[in-house]
Amino acid sequence: MEAGQHRRGTNSMSFRSNLIKARSHITFLMALGLGLTLVIFLERTIDARKDPSTETAVTPPVELQSPLAAFDDVTPLPLAVTGTSAKDDLAFAQIAWKYFENNTHPETGLVNSADRYPSTTMWETGSYFIAVISANLLGLIDKEEAEARISLALKTLTQMRLFDDILPNKAYNVQTGELVDYGNRPVERGLGWSALDIARMVGALGQVQNSYPDLAPEVAVLLEKWDLAQMVTDGQLIGGNIADDKLRRDQEGRVGYEQYAAKAMMLFGFDMFNAYRAEDHLMVKDVLGQPIPVDTRLHRNVTPAFTVSEPYIFDGLEFGFDARSHRFATAIYKAQEARYNETGVLTAVSESHLDEAPYFVYSSIWGGGEPWAVMTFKGDRLDSKRTVTTKVAFAFDALFGTDYSRELVAAIAPLGDPERGWPEGIYEIDGATNASITTNTNATVLAALAFRVHGPVIHSEP
Template identity: 30%
Template sequence: MATNARPSRLGLAALLLSACLPAAVCAQPSPTSKASESAPMAGVRPAEVAVASPWTPPAEEDAVYRDATATAIAYIRAHRSAKTGLVAATPGWANITLWDVGSLVGAVYAAGELGLLDQAERDEWMGTLLQTLRTAPIVDNAAFNRAYVVATAGMLGDKDVASDVGTGWSTTDLGRLLIWLKVVETKLPAHAAAAREAVQRIDFGRIVQGGYLRGATIKPKEGLITYGEGRLGYEQYAARGFELWGHSAARSLDASTHARPVTVMGQTLLHDDRGGTTSSPASPSSSWGWSSGTCRRSMRCRARCSPCRRPASRRPEPSPS
């Protein structure tokens, strides 16, 4: 995820906007809803998708949601580059991680659905973003870099210095971007071709190997090296993005591959048997639900993997394959 230590304001804004959508964008709506004619996201089996029930929040909660989304859209508007469509991840850091690029695509989409952006502004912004993703430099002609300079869409290197080489790629961040690009392709026909062109720049054969996702980092002496990336929770979330575009990392996608039961205060939870993890909230499975619909798989993971796990660092690690 974010490679800098700063909490991402953009990530929080995107979280608020996507979480405030009336229902997950690809969940099947209630049969009585007028939206029932819209198709679920490609790659999501209807039997796995939870049916969304109509829900109206109490007035006081509705006011909180409206205030939060107004704050979120104000942030991304204020820190947006008109040239690239990108947004600074934090006010004092004029760069953006690829995780936050995925967040931004989701935020622009969600803001349009919530009526915070009119169609013309949403289409213009989304078009600029997708053009940036179609033309921005990538690492070793294989995948998007971990972070980019907002003003130029150039790759960010070590020590926050612009770089022609980059620092490598994160499959966790790529997976998030792929999920939101699938949402765009599915739900915004005018932008579908551009979303596909952005995705087609990725060399999936170098990233999905042996059923696992492989991240990469660039070392001064060794050059580009790859390694198995991901742990229980975020690994499945990322693999979901790859699966939606027809590139299944089956062992990464299946939480049971490395999930083992552990008892904590009388409750049976799952932990990753590969180690090297830190505790985190159940955000991977929650994010899965907001962006691609809540299915039985993500609900099982959320119920049993709290706290879910994420990589403790970006240090290369032995491949699990």
Template identity: 35%
Template sequence: MLKSVVVLASVFILSACGVVYQGVNNGIDAFNQSQMLRQGRHGPLTEEELAWAATAWKYVSNNTQLSTGLVNNLDNYPTTNMSGLADYLIALLAAREFEFITNKEYDERLSLVLSFLNKMPLSQGQVPNKVYSTQHGQMVNYGNQPQDIGWSSLDVGRLLIVLSIVKRHSPEFTEYIDKAVLRWNFCKLVSEDGELYGAAVHQGQVHPYKEGRLGIEEYTSYGYLDWHIVPEKAFNIEPYDVATLYGVDIIFDGRDPRIFNVLRPVYSTPYLWMGLEFNWDDISDNSSSDSTHTNETLSAMADAVYQVQELRWEKERIYTARGEHVVSGEPYFVYDAIYGLGTPWITLAEDGSSHDQLALVSTRVAFQMWVLWKTDYTDRLMTLVKELYDPQRGWYEGRFELTSEYEKSISLKTNAGVLEALLYKQKGKLYQVGTSWEYRDVQFDSRFSHPGNCLVETFR
């Protein structure tokens, strides 16, 4: 049975391994010592920064479907998923903060999203489908044809985090957020021993599979923790291995991909989200300082991911800001890995094939590193990417490492990522612990309307 949250401060335990990661009390602390005074960029946006944000919002404005209020994940392609919905909600919070929209438009847009969440059909009647049409709100496959194709616990975890952020910024909508989430059966998403599970549906048959990899599992686990569900195995970094690049130890997923069918790239995105949204703190920490971090393990892992990218520039003079991104042709989506399949600086498709010629200096990653690490290197990155946009369509995915050419695909993730970076600059860390009695608490406390769905024991 899923357990309730009692203590989160000691979830991670590291065994002796490598030079840096020798244990919580020595290796991680020693690693962090040089970073104790690290500080990001904070304060009201400049005129130039507001223009950057306005360009990103242009994408959202262009790709909003009036019939549903949903936003396309890719420019002019009418589908979304739960992670894309999270991206849109972050963009919406930023648009209100920067006064690109009125309070009335914010209310209308958010109400349409929450109405969709409360009425949308669920995969197998249990949890959100992997893909939905933004034109009519029904379940579709990746080709935008009607189909129940299963679910992703990682996408749901990302959405849970952002819904919690929306609650703190707009508490008047808490009831409607809780009602939507209470429809979902968490038994299908988190196993009894605390692992995250997705599923594929073929010809009506459900095929569950273990989902995630080191980094993204720890990040998305925060969404379940907010609902007092502890995915213990997903939130534990073991098993892990260590690779050393430029003298910096990088922790990567220790599961053998030949056995577990897990692609294990180390890339920036989950560590950047952890910083922007949680300041690499434990979920129960409401402090606002960005120079100390109560989850020292995740903070050290994020610093290592940043440092090796800066060191690649210093040692090899290769600008590096690596995330995952779409590309204009096959294979259409890749991970620009810092380390993957035993190889540093490899670009991988979902099937494990390498496509190093597609590596980008990611616009989104550059913006987010720039606000989280105030360094000469991130200033250089911003100089390199700040012209990568179409003023009428939004920010491009990035610049190819090999040639400097633009990757002119335009996505919600990149444009929302720019807005999230700038929202963090103006507001600080985005997630705050809720302290008020909420609709979900009333439901869990009532013996007449207790909702179940593997949530029975979580508040007891």
């Protein structure tokens, strides 16, 4: 891997030319600075109760204290950025990258969400961009290939029809760029938009601008086409859903995913104050001695929201933890390690695809009113499909580098298929392989292995 080369002009005309070419990158850096300043302000606001000068003489009743106080005694685990790859890392990364070589459509530049399944969402497309940057950081591909891959996908994204000419549809056919339903069947109007998916994509676009300044103008053209303001109201994320053939706008995001998505939108200067605040909808549940953050809002108006690992590992690998997410992630990791210590059962849970119906579940640390529930999107329990997930094993090992995380990776390592990529993981119930192979898992493996050497993606330069 080679660091990016910067050419310097020797006369004023060259300087002006380069300045013009860099204007989009400069704009991004200014927005990034504003976004990070807002994050720092929010953290100080959230932690203001720790400043003695802000305390009143009378201790407030316990019920009025912020639920964030439950995390005061959580000591964040130290990050395990080593600056060098471990013995098997390159081979592991090559397996993950093979998935993207197999599943990138040559005409559109888009990637299948799962092996040989030609549909995608903005979430998976964002994962693909993170995978490309990570593969470049690891030296699996050079800068020219990385830029060419992303550029082709950006052109397709710019040309694709939007839902109601507002924002990207919830799903697209990878081969044609058509709006489709979740069965990959064409739909004329579309399904609406997912604010969380688009926010992840926006975060990935910020990473692209940061890593490849020459692509900044293409990113700007794409974002100019998307009416992102339609998915932000009063500092909250708003999804678009179809109900009785009418567009219905709903608040979207729960604790964990909501704050991760808010950070992504902050990169482009959006006010995400209410989405970034976790305490407004936070309750804390004890799981094996660890405080676990749980959203108080119901899922689909019936089931308590579920807490999974994914938004926290993405936050750490891509943006770098803030003080709050670092504590949350530490508690979530320690609860899983504690379950292993108590039961002898390896535990690394998150949302995951399945290789059989219903094909997707949320394996939670807390969900449906209980610890360790495995739930479908509709809120049905399916604990028999709990999976020791590949992406969580690699991510926790990269982030924290503990004896337990190394044991997780050792258990997962034999599953890697050099011809297809990494499967989702191991079914807890019988040790069989969950053989679904997906964009999200293989992208996370690459991001984790890149983190070990370079730290968070946003701080890295290919």
